[in-house]
Amino acid sequence: MIAWLKARGYAAGDATALAVTGRRTRALPALAEAWQAGRLSQGQVRAVLANVRESHVNLFVKHEAELVPCLEGLSAADTATAMTQWRLKAEALDDYVPPKQAAHVAHLSQSLEGRWYLSGGFATEGGAVIDTAIRLVATDDWERIPAERRGDAIVEIFRWFLDNQDVHNGRRHRPHLNVIVDGSSLDGSGHLSGQLAEHQLPLDSATLNRLACDCAMHRVVRDSAGAIIDYGRATRTIPAPLWNALVLRDRHCRFPGCDRPPTWCEGHHVTWYSRGGQTNLGNLVMACSRHHHKMHMPGWDAQLEPDGQLVIRTARGDTLTTYPPGRQPRAA
Numbered sequence: 163m164i165a166w167l168k169a170r171g172y173a174a175g176d177a178t179a180l181a182v183t184g185r186r187t188r189a190l191p192a193l194a195e196a197w198q199a200g201r202l203s204q205g206q207v208r209a210v211l212a213n214v215r216e217s218h219v220n221l222f223v224k225h226e227a228e229l230v231p232c233l234e235g236l237s238a239a240d241t242a243t244a245m246t247q248w249r250l251k252a253e254a255l256d257d258y259v260p261p262k263q264a265a266h267v268a269h270l271s272q273s274l275e276g277r278w279y280l281s282g283g284f285a286t287e288g289g290a291v292i293d294t295a296i297r298l299v300a301t302d303d304w305e306r307i308p309a310e311r312r313g314d315a316i317v318e319i320f321r322w323f324l325d326n327q328d329v330h331n332g333r334r335h336r337p338h339l340n341v342i343v344d345g346s347s348l349d350g351s352g353h354l355s356g357q358l359a360e361h362q363l364p365l366d367s368a369t370l371n372r373l374a375c376d377c378a379m380h381r382v383v384r385d386s387a388g389a390i391i392d393y394g395r396a397t398r399t400i401p402a403p404l405w406n407a408l409v410l411r412d413r414h415c416r417f418p419g420c421d422r423p424p425t426w427c428e429g430h431h432v433t434w435y436s437r438g439g440q441t442n443l444g445n446l447v448m449a450c451s452r453h454h455h456k457m458h459m460p461g462w463d464a465q466l467e468p469d470g471q472l473v474i475r476t477a478r479g480d481t482l483t484t485y486p487p488g489r490q491p492r493a494a
Contacts, residue, residue, distance in 0.1 A: 186211050189219055192226040205238030213245035218252045295319055314452055321451060322426060341373055371458040375431050400429040408446050411486050416472050417453035418482045430454050432466040447472055
């Protein structure tokens with residue numbers, strides 16, 4: 163059956179799901195008849211079958227003549243909700259003990275080209291927590307597909323934890339990544355070369371420039387043979403007092419239309435640090451991770467006026483301006 167469906171244009175996964183669904187409905191005549199007649203969609207039927215365990219098939223057969231008509235007209239999601247209630251009551255009747263398994267499972271793997279892939283499964287409560295957090299953090303940038311917005315949200319959630327965790331002492335401690343950058347590339351050209359220390363993977367120049375904007379920097383000096391002869395203490399590019407002044411002025415991400423709070427933001431050198439930009443209030447603005455990265459992309463430029471007005475020129479030639487909260491635009 164699967165091969166027959168694939169030969170008629172069905173994708174392999176869809177063909178398998180349809181064949182399995184059809185095979186299981188043979189034991190449920192009322193459900194099969196409603197599906198065949200079009201009163202239940204395939205999504206509804208799959209929601210029903212997902213909640214009818216093999217040990218409960220006979221019980222469902224007794225109930226389906228009364229239950230199936232109640233499902234007609236519902237969405238697949240509402241059908242799943244109704245059938246979940248039925249399953250819980252069926253399990254209570256026979257003291258069903260679900261197979262022991264981990265409530266939450268996550269897999270994180272890295273491909274040969276350096277990209278990371280995350281997958282997993284979560285119990286009802288844990289999944290709801292994750293879904294709520296992603297929805298709260300995700301941006302309203304409708305020019306990008308939902309999967310991209312969710313991906314950015316997941317990274318921001320972990321980044322926020324690293325910025326605000328209290329396991330390690332230190333104000334604005336950022337134990338994110340160790341990045342190796344050749345000092346000779348800090349020549350003011352804006353082009354950096356470097357790699358992730360733990361993973362030995364190269365990073366693109368835009369990412370390195372953004373990281374160099376607000377980080378803890380360690381000096382490591384090697385001799386001609388490669389042996390380490392000196393290493394210095396970490397120095398924060400943006401110290402805590404300066405960060406507090408920046409928060410007081412900007413209050414949130416300064417990119418137009420973005421209101422990410424300080425806990426989600428980094429300090430952006432308007433004249434890039436790698437190009438000799440000074441670390442002072444006259445050259446810094448707050449930027450969330452996504453917009454910080456965008457302002458380090460090729461073709462983007464910015465200027466910070468003495469009154470705090472930020473003028474951004476995009477790669478397409480558009481000009482965007484923002485002011486610190488509470489400050490009025492200058493009269494024309």
